[in-house]
Amino acid sequence: MLPTLFLMTLSAQYRIAEQTEDGIPVQVLVDEAHQMEVRIAASIGHNAYSLRIKGRELLWTPFARFSEAKAKPALFGNPFLAPWANRIDGLSYWVHGRERKLDPAKGNLRLDSNGNPIHGLVLYTDQWKIVERSAGARGARLRSRLEFHRVPDWMAQFPFPHAIEMTYYLSDGQLEILTEIENLGDEPMPVAIGYHPYYRLKGGRDAWTVEIAARQQLELSPRLIPTGRRRAVDRRQLPLKGAQLDDVYTDLIRNERGEAEFGLTNGQQKLTFAFGPQYPVGVIYAPAGREFICFEPMSAITDAFNQHHRGRYADLTFIPAGGRWKESWWIRPSGF
Secondary structure (H helix, E strand, O other): OOOOEEEEEEOOOEEEEEEEEOOEEEEEEEEOOOOEEEEEEOOOOOEEEEEEEOOEEOEOOOOOOOOHHHHOOOOOOOOEEEOEOOEOOOOEEEEOOEEEEOOHHHOOOOEOOOOOEEOEOOOOOOOOEEEEEEEOOOOEEEEEEEOHHHOHHHHHHOOOOEEEEEEEEEEOOEEEEEEEEEEOOOOOEEEEOEEOOEEOOOOOHHHOEEEOOEEEEEEEOOOOOEEEEEEEOOOOEEEOOOOOEEEEEEEEOEOOOOOEEEEEEOOOOEEEEEEOOOOOEEEEEEOOOOOOEEEEEEOOOOOHHHHHHOOOOOOOEEEOOOOEEEEEEEEEEEOO
16 A cells, blocks of 8 residues: 655656655655656655666665664665765874764764774764755755754764755656755865665676776775775776675766766666766775665765875865855666
8 A cells, every 4th residue: 555645746747745654754756757756764864765767676775664764774775974974994083183083972873893983973863854845847856954063962973063955856867966065163174975875776786787987996904994005997897796896986987077977787777876076986885695786976085084184185175164065966777
């Protein structure tokens, strides 16, 4: 049975609806002409957890029931990683020549198997507030705002007051994800955010081929921290059969619009992931034996704050006091 429909805005091709799924409010963006539907749970990290084309689900989840996503949080769908993506090397980081210590006792750190903080503080937060819902002749849009500076336990770990706005825009058979960050503080704020979407295509991983839009790859330590060395990417297309990936790519190859286009295909269907210029890093994660793959747009490399402090990474972006950072990335399906 379909969830109860509460609110709908209509256009000839596009619509946005508010529904409940397994008792959780969700927003649904629909592109009728392309038979494309996106579902977003604002109360679970503003996660676009479902992307369907002609009824086929393209995002992976470990949950049998959607309510488990709130009761037993885990990475799924399209999680947003902030104020840092990937790992920090140890329980402190350096910005502006000062060491900032992280406090596990706050209960808001996620640690990897080596005890390193990973993927920031806001993965599953219910603090997102919807500020725009609209559907018109050109597309369907959902925009929400997260006021990071109003949560003391977040500010204790990352003392840079800021607010984030995220917009999902479904138009002409593609999904755009726009992120904007407003620095509300009086000193420059480093930007090391990213996304960690979990994709799948029919046929299973042994039938998938990866397209890599990069010239260089970071060398990582056994703890998956950059060593400061890089090597050339020797293959731009890689069959996933027999491969295991957890790689960080830089020097991205861009098209005439400035987008770096990574890809996943099963020989018939294809997903193209286009990263805007303010995403200079791409991560591909495909562990052995798992029926998903992640193409992750990143605004900085792993452990960016410490790497910048150590002189290994000059490209870390800072938002000036009172300034804004903004960038988009896109999911473009074809062959469906």
